[in-house]
Amino acid sequence: MIKFLIYKIVYENKILYVGSTRLTLNNRKAIHKYYSTRKNTKLYRFIKENDCFSDLDFIEIMKSQITNNNKDKIHEIEQTYMDLLKPSLNERRSYVSILRNPNFSMNDYQKKYRSFIVNCECGANVMMSSLYNHKKSKKHIKFEKICVKI
Numbered sequence: 001m002i003k004f005l006i007y008k009i010v011y012e013n014k015i016l017y018v019g020s021t022r023l024t025l026n027n028r029k030a031i032h033k034y035y036s037t038r039k040n041t042k043l044y045r046f047i048k049e050n051d052c053f054s055d056l057d058f059i060e061i062m063k064s065q066i067t068n069n070n071k072d073k074i075h076e077i078e079q080t081y082m083d084l085l086k087p088s089l090n091e092r093r094s095y096v097s098i099l100r101n102p103n104f105s106m107n108d109y110q111k112k113y114r115s116f117i118v119n120c121e122c123g124a125n126v127m128m129s130s131l132y133n134h135k136k137s138k139k140h141i142k143f144e145k146i147c148v149k150i
Contacts, residue, residue, distance in 0.1 A: 002066045004074050006081050009043070009089075010057040011050075016089045017043050018061070020078040029058045043089040 007025055009017040009032070021028040036047040047053050061081055066073055072095065079095035116128050122143035126134045134140055 002068075002070075002074075003063070004066065005063040006061045006078050008059050008061055008081075008085060008087065010059060011052060011055060015085050015087045016046065016056075018078060018082045018085055018087045018090060018094075020074050020094070025058055025060055032058075041089075042091050046089055 002022060004020055004022045005025065006018065006020050007028065008015050009019070019028070023031070032043075033053055036044045036053055038044075047056070062077075064077075075095035079093055082090055082094060117125055118128050118131060119125055120131065120134060120140065122140045124134060124139060
């Protein structure tokens with residue numbers, strides 16, 4: 001059973017940010033305070049420029065539980081609140097469903113990303129972005145040792 005909450009950050013009656021967490025709201029607030037001095041997102045730039053962290057209100061929107069470890073469901077609920085409240089400083093969607101676009105199928109997804117898959121000389125199919133790490137894998141090193149012996 002996963003407990004989570006959806007919260008909003010408000011400044012001068014304007015909703016700046018909607019988020020979700022499995023922590024307590026006070027713990028999440030402490031993390032935001034820490035990140036506000038170290039990260040460079042819209043929210044944290046706003047906090048730095050206005051020097052307003054102490055003036056922010058962290059307000060719990062809802063608290064709930066999910067029976068299985070389904071983070072997608074939590075993010076889907078968070079996205080529902082983001083769509084409803086339209087926070088100004090969220091940079092990206094929390095949840096995107098391919099079902100939102102009825103013209104998009106898994107077949108389209110595979111066609112779109114197939115070009116990123118390469119065939120390694122050892123016979124493995126890997127994402128192009130993972131090729132460097134793959135070449136350090138046991139499977140690839142074993143293949144190279146066999147090739148050197150021949």
